[in-house]
Amino acid sequence: MVHSEQSDRRPGTGSPETEDDVATQRYLDLIRSAHREWGELERSGDASVQLSEQARSTIRESVRADVRHGAQVQMPPTASGPYTMSEYALRGLVRRAVDQVDGALALKARFEHDDSGRGLRERGLPTRVICRISASIECRDLQDLADRVRTSVREAFAEQVELRDPVVDIHIEDLHEQHVR
Amino acid sequence: MSSTCAEFDAADLIGVVCAVPGVRGIEAGVASALRTLDARVRRTGGARSRYGLVLDRKQGTVTVEVSLLADIAVRKVVAAIQQAVQQALDSESSQVWQVLVRVQSIAAPSA
Numbered sequence: 001m002v003h004s005e006q007s008d009r010r011p012g013t014g015s016p017e018t019e020d021d022v023a024t025q026r027y028l029d030l031i032r033s034a035h036r037e038w039g040e041l042e043r044s045g046d047a048s049v050q051l052s053e054q055a056r057s058t059i060r061e062s063v064r065a066d067v068r069h070g071a072q073v074q075m076p077p078t079a080s081g082p083y084t085m086s087e088y089a090l091r092g093l094v095r096r097a098v099d100q101v102d103g104a105l106a107l108k109a110r111f112e113h114d115d116s117g118r119g120l121r122e123r124g125l126p127t128r129v130i131c132r133i134s135a136s137i138e139c140r141d142l143q144d145l146a147d148r149v150r151t152s153v154r155e156a157f158a159e160q161v162e163l164r165d166p167v168v169d170i171h172i173e174d175l176h177e178q179h180v181r
Numbered sequence: 182m183s184s185t186c187a188e189f190d191a192a193d194l195i196g197v198v199c200a201v202p203g204v205r206g207i208e209a210g211v212a213s214a215l216r217t218l219d220a221r222v223r224r225t226g227g228a229r230s231r232y233g234l235v236l237d238r239k240q241g242t243v244t245v246e247v248s249l250l251a252d253i254a255v256r257k258v259v260a261a262i263q264q265a266v267q268q269a270l271d272s273e274s275s276q277v278w279q280v281l282v283r284v285q286s287i288a289a290p291s292a
Contacts, residue, residue: 024286028206028248031232035207038221038231039192055218058232062214069210069285078256080263083282085255092287096251160255 020068020088027061034058073123074116075161084122085161087111094129097156101148103136105176128167129153134174146170188273191231197269198234198245203258208248208285209233241276246283251290259284 034054070087077083085093091109098106109131116124131153139145150168157163189197195207209217209232217230229236233246243266249258263280270278 021286021289024208024248024288028208031207031209034232035192035195042192055221058209058214059211059218062209062211062232065208065285066211072283075256078260078263080260080267081280081282083259083263083284085284086286089249089255089284089287092251092289093255096289162256 023064023068027065030054030058030061071117071121071123073111073113074125076125076163087123090126093156093160094131094153097152098131098133098149101145101152103139103145103178104149105134105136106131107134107174108132126157126163126166128169129157130169130171132171132173134176135172136178137175138178142172146172189236189269191229191234191236194236194243194245194266194269195231195234197265198247198262201258201261201265203250203253204262205248205250205286205288207231207233208246210246210283210285213244213246238276242279242281243270244281244283246285248286248288249284251287255284255287 037052037054068088072084072086073090075083075085090111094109095106098104109129111123111126111130112128114124114127131149133149135142135145149170153168154164154166157166198204199207213230213235214232216235217232220230229238235244237243245262245266247262249255259282262282266280267278270276
């Protein structure tokens with residue numbers, strides 16, 4: 001059994017996910033620009049091996065992106081072939097599923113995987129999702145809240161990636177004002 | 182697209198992938214970035230790799246690393262990418278291709 005864990009998020013503070021999303025957008029723009037530069041060099045017949053500043057930036061940023069992404073997680077293949085999701089993408093899927101439940105806020109998630117992953121940087125199919133959440137102080141029925149979050153996470157896995165049987169554990173470990181998002 | 186009757190290269194396939202609805206962009210991992218630079222420095226195989234896309238004709242595989250938008254289900258976008266790449270490559274030969282998609286990130290849904 002292999003475990004992976006999501007970074008902390010505190011209610012009412014700027015989330016690390018937002019910062020990561022800004023960094024991701026910057027990186028996508030850099031890659032787009034590097035593709036353009038590469039195409040222009042090839043069209044002009046320039047076979048220079050001198051690396052441009054942009055090419056060097058791409059190396060640095062790709063290392064940072066790899067740290068952000070974490071390991072790749074196996075997903076059930078589509079009819080057209082195999083695919084994987086990074087731990088970062090998978091955490092985003094869980095976070096959105098938790099946050100869309102009224103009164104719940106995602107804090108942290110941990111995954112357990114089967115042993116189908118190959119290599120150090122690849123995990124098998126997720127078998128269990130352990131969600132740590134914050135509940136609104138106005139919530140009167142925490143059991144019901146946990147059930148709604150569990151259902152939302154299960155539905156997200158079924159609809160988004162057709163993974164229908166992960167166990168979903170919910171731990172309420174903080175309380176927050178309803179307006180905090 | 183630069184290849185209409187010749188072989189598709191990695192740059193052509195980048196265009197094919199980015200045209201699929203739900204794709205936010207190419208998001209290279211460190212391995213494909215280094216492989217691309219290595220091909221450039223050695224002046225070999227430049228047509229087979231770009232940041233975020235590696236085309237291996239010998240193995241019959243294409244690996245593409247993407248960022249997606251959250252508006253469409255992940256699996257649907259992934260299947261559409263695989264089909265678009267396979268259709269593009271089917272037009273040049275009868276080789277069977279396996280397209281591995283790596284979803285690196287998913288952007289928040291548009292408001």
